[in-house]
Amino acid sequence: MTWLTNLPAWARWAGAAALGMLLLTIVQSVSGTELLTEEGTAQAMVRWSIPILLAGLGGLYSERAGIVNIGLEGMMILGTWFGAWGALNWGPWGGLLAGLVGGALGGLLHAIATVSFGVDQIISGVAINILAPGLTRYLSERVFSGEAGGSVSQSPRVDGFDSFTVPGLADGLGTIRDQDIFWISDMAGFARGLVAEMSFFTLFGLLMVPLSGWLLWKTKVGLRLRICGENPIAGESLGVNIYGHKYLGVIISGALSGLAGAFIVLELAGLYRGGQTTGRGFIGLAALVFGNWRAIGVLAGSLLFSYPFGLSLVDFNAESSGEATRAVLLVIAIALVGVAVWAFRANKRNDVILAGLIAAIALIWYLSTDTAASWLPNTMPYALVLIVLFFASQRLRGPRTAGLPYRKGET
Amino acid sequence: MAPAIELIGITKRFPGVIANDNINLTVEEGEVHAICGENGAGKSTLMKILYGMQPADEGVMKVFGEEVTFGSPNDAIDRGIGMVHQHLMLADQMSVIENVILGSEPTKGGGIIDFDAAKAHLAEVGSAYGLTVDPDDMIDTLEIGERQRVEIIKVLYRGAKVLILDEPTAVLVPQEVEELFNNLRELKADGATIIFIDHKLQEVLEISDSITVIRRGKTIATVKASDVTAGDLAELMVGEELPSPATGDSTVTTDVALEVNGLTVLDDDERAVVDDVSLKVHRGEILGIAGIEGNGQSELINAIVGTWSANSGNVRMAGKDITTASVRDRREAGLGYVPQDRHREGLLLDAPLWENAALGHQTGAPYSKGFWIDRASSRDHTGTIRSEFDVRSPNVDVSARALSGGNQQKLIIGREMTAHPDVLIAAHPTRGIDVGAQADVWNQIRAARAEGLATLLISADLDELIGLSDTIVVMYHGKLVATLDPSEIDPRTLGSYMTGAALSDASATDPGPSELSGDPS
Known part of the structure; x- marks a missing residue:
């Protein structure tokens, strides 16, 4: 996997985006909506x-x-x-x-x-x-x-x-x-x-x-x-x-x-x-x-x-009332199963449990409804932020002294 | 030819202390000049003055014959002086080249960094002085010795002709020290002048041409390295003074109160800062630990008190294993502690005396009743400490900050002693306090010893160590390297053990395997 980490940042993000599009396309084909990859x-x-x-x-x-x-x-x-x-x-x-x-x-x-x-x-x-x-x-x-x-x-x-x-x-x-x-x-x-x-x-x-x-x-x-x-x-x-x-x-x-x-x-x-x-x-x-x-x-x-x-x-308009947003639940479920598999291979038990649990909830939700509730899209960005940061924050490294006070001349 | 550096009559005062007192220093071009002295002797202050980080109050500085005054490190850098700090000044998450060029970046115009030019210059400097680094490596992937090399290159990159290295070997393992010395020899061969601050005498003798010894802010002597032995240097560094605080008759019993077996503590870099230390302190005994600061004493007492965890080995009090016990359990089991820094660890400066007296004993009588703090009884008991231990204060409600250092220390001693501990860890109990308070503290420790207290005493004051201790062990590089009888030793000899000088001497002349064992019992 070292070739992956050797790629420039833009290439890695582009690859991730292409994979994301693939996931959206697949979900779209099974859940009868065309809006996921709409212009x-x-x-x-x-x-x-x-x-x-x-x-x-x-x-x-x-x-x-x-x-x-x-x-x-x-x-x-x-x-x-x-x-x-x-x-x-x-x-x-x-x-x-x-x-x-x-x-x-x-x-x-x-x-x-x-x-x-x-x-x-x-x-x-x-x-x-x-x-x-x-x-x-x-x-x-x-x-x-x-x-x-x-x-x-x-x-x-x-x-x-x-x-x-x-x-x-x-x-x-x-x-x-x-x-x-x-x-x-x-x-x-x-x-x-x-x-x-x-x-x-x-x-x-x-x-x-x-x-x-x-x-x-x-x-x-x-x-x-x-x-x-x-x-x-x-x-x-x-x-x-x-x-x-x-x-x-x-x-x-x-x-x-x-x-x-x-x-x-x-x-x-x-x-x-x-x-x-x-x-x-x-x-x-x-x-x-x-x-x-x-x-x-x-x-x-x-x-x-x-x-x-x-x-x-x-x-959410005259022709559509949340079918596509419902499909996003399936996208989240599949993505989290992927995270769970990755975490399992990295031997992170807590991550596997957490990812599996959220994936299960998203899947059940997807299967038990035909359309998403109208409050869901407003909530989803925030929930997404939480989910992503749960799993990503462990390997992120911010500036070392951000948040610390600095006084000139003090060591 | 004018000397590279000439300091004449440099004096620097801080409130209450004279850090540098009329210091004279001459460093010839192209030599390795060591500056030796105990911790607190004023070496670092002198180097900060020379590097423009602090102004001198009096005195003249000349660089290559020209008189200079430095307002900031930039002025010193402009004059070709560079400093490698003891605590490396590197950004871990940046690359080598970014760290090196910071502050003097070559640009292509418009503020765009010319990384190619920077790397070319870096390679040029590297090959001129025989130092190699990969410019694209991130600092946090480098070993500590490599990081130090980056620091040296950083200084050379700016065209420094005089390098100040502040205790560069403190963070290195022996192989890395050897590599550093090879680098320094190469730098010297290429014409660089090196000022090397250290207190490890063997290293100083190995690397330097001239040595200037500083003691208590004064220059004691400048000697040629080829003319002196480690013993001579130790004598110059420590000086000769008479021991005063004698303990009198031995009260040592055969009951072991504190026992440490094979204790090892690793630091963040997985190096053993306390290395397989074993010792026993008996009831009625004062065991002194001698050692230059930074040889593992702090880590040892932290591991005994429970603020750091040991990586292996165990600590027993009266036969009971307390290695994994919490600090509170240890204290409740009868462990008293006089910390080395009373402001950081010993007191809450803005809290009243009675609250300070309750600290560490807040879980039981006389300070609390069940869940609640018993204010009346706490005040009352603090009043007793105040009178018995002669803590001079108007009442027990003033803040600890209002007390002088000596009275603060007496409050801490009183707090610990009135809880009647079985074992007392006393770290630098008389540091920074006046003579009268010092005598009081010694008397209290002596009185408790007569009643059967087992004391582990860590001190940089050799007279205090020799005078109070029943046995002295020497700690060097995390190990206990010698056990000495205080009645047969003077500060000079002890000093040479502490700096490692006597170890090679002693093993050559008078080894005595028992004397070198790590177990004083």
Whole structure:
């Protein structure tokens, strides 16, 4: 199996995605739904994954700099309000920029508290999560409530970005999809969903993945930022400005969370509304852990966690009422049987029992119903996060000193 | 030619102590210069000053003849001085090359690291000094000796001509020490100047050209390694002082109160820090353990007290096996403990004295009644400790922080003694306290000894060890290497045992197998 670990990260994730598609295709053929690998599902998944992705990348910068940022959610909330406000005044690009700045201000607050004053990182993060909704409500009352369609908890409607379809590629994938070849056509159709009618903001979010990976692992500032999370004392002994790089990491973290908020406003909701982030900042943190504190891993985690939600958007409507979501239960059952077999071979008894148990529950559930309950898709991402982290977290390794206070000159 | 490093009259004061007192040091270019001294003698402070980590209060530093002042390590690096820290400064989850270039990364412009150029330079430095590492290895896959090599390369990569190595052999096994020495010889042959801090005399004599001995913050002497023996160095390091705290007549009985058999404790790297140690302490006996700090004494007492678990061997109290017993069970069975760091382990500094007195005895009278803490009785009993052990404080409700070090220590001694333990583990009981309090502590230990207390005494104060102990064992590299009679030994000889110097001497002249056995009984 060493050839597997020698593959580059993107190739391993691509392989995993192809296997996942195979699983979906097989389940689809036995449970009489076509939505699992639908183009629309893929499109919805990508769109809904961007806020999680941006928050997760935000967490990446912060934790790599040694600061746990549980305040991603609060910074995202700041991003939603500022995004709406910016978009009302200057259009979509204004919204994007204002959201970025709003989140970055939240990051700056977290950095001042944790880096300069040594406040416990969890406490500061929770404080920001509590502060942000209050602040945005106050600002809404001052700014939005006078305007048409605006109120203390809501902004007037705002315009989003134009969307575009990648020419050539989308047509090519469409042709393969229409050939109706098992697995291959399903993959092509699904992939077409990723490149068709994509918004500029979505593209912008996806581009953050290679950009972040490059910045953190190939540049001077990235290396210095990462030493803050691994061994700041070693960095200090070589003259690295630890405080400065920690500030940088946390502020970028806030800026990306703010972008996530702006995305929700501009692309998903079309307006600012109190409470619209619905815990995506925390799912972003989960994606960060799932992705082993790597940019591409965060992307994989975000897509995985937003799949059930994207599916539900096409699955709960006039023609369909949850057959496809029900089929996901079978996917989970099969995947967990796979985990159980792997755990059995690795001699991990507890994991075998746990995976087997959840697989059994999912299978029984699948067999005893015809359609999924409508609350299931909303719950599934969270349940999925828990299940994945149960089994994955043992072999994950985050930055060594993330969460620990650091004072210059103390060894 | 100007010397590589010249320090003139360096003085550094910390609150209450003078760490460096008018130190003079001259290191010639191209030599290996060792700096020797006991722990706390001021070696590390001096090196921190030379590396720009701390400013000196007084004195002049010259590097290759030029007078310098360093505000940060960067200034020292710019002058060609590099330091290999005792605790390696490496990020375990990064690659060798990332660790090496950090802080002075070659770039292609735009802040993009030029890894090819970095690797080329690394290979160049490596081959110039005969040090090889794979730049893409992750640090956590490397052996400790290889990691140290990365540290040395890290320093050379920055163009250092003077290398400071702070106790580099402390973490190495003998083969790795040999390899390190070969590397150092090669560095020297290529023109590097090396300052080598150590207190292991055999190693110092083997590797260095010149040796400067520091004692209590002062430079005692600078000698040529070829002109001295380990015994001479030991004398210089330890100095000659008169023992004072004599215990008087022996009260040693034949009842074994504490027995340790074949105890082995492994550290995180699976190395034996306590290596097959066996000892017996009888009722009425004080057994002293001598040794330079870091030779396994802390781990030994932790294993006896129960805060660390032993990997093999057993500990018995009055014949009963307590090897796997919890700390509380051990204490309730009559084990008293005076920890070596009273602030970290001995006291809750912000809690009142009576709560501190109850610590470790909180499960029974006089501090508690059933489930509840008995405040009245606790205060009352603490008042008794206060008067009997002369703990000077206004009342028993002030916080422990308000007390001087000596009074804090007397409170701890009182807390342990009033519980009437059968066995007392006393680690550095008089460290950092004034002379008066010191005499009080000695008196208390002596009085308890007369009543049949078995005491295991660990101390860096050789006079204290020789004066109080009925028997002294020497701990070196985790092993008990010698058993000595305190009435026949002076601090100088004891010091040479502790540094390992006398071991080879003794085995050559006067081996006496009984004297080298690990069992003092």
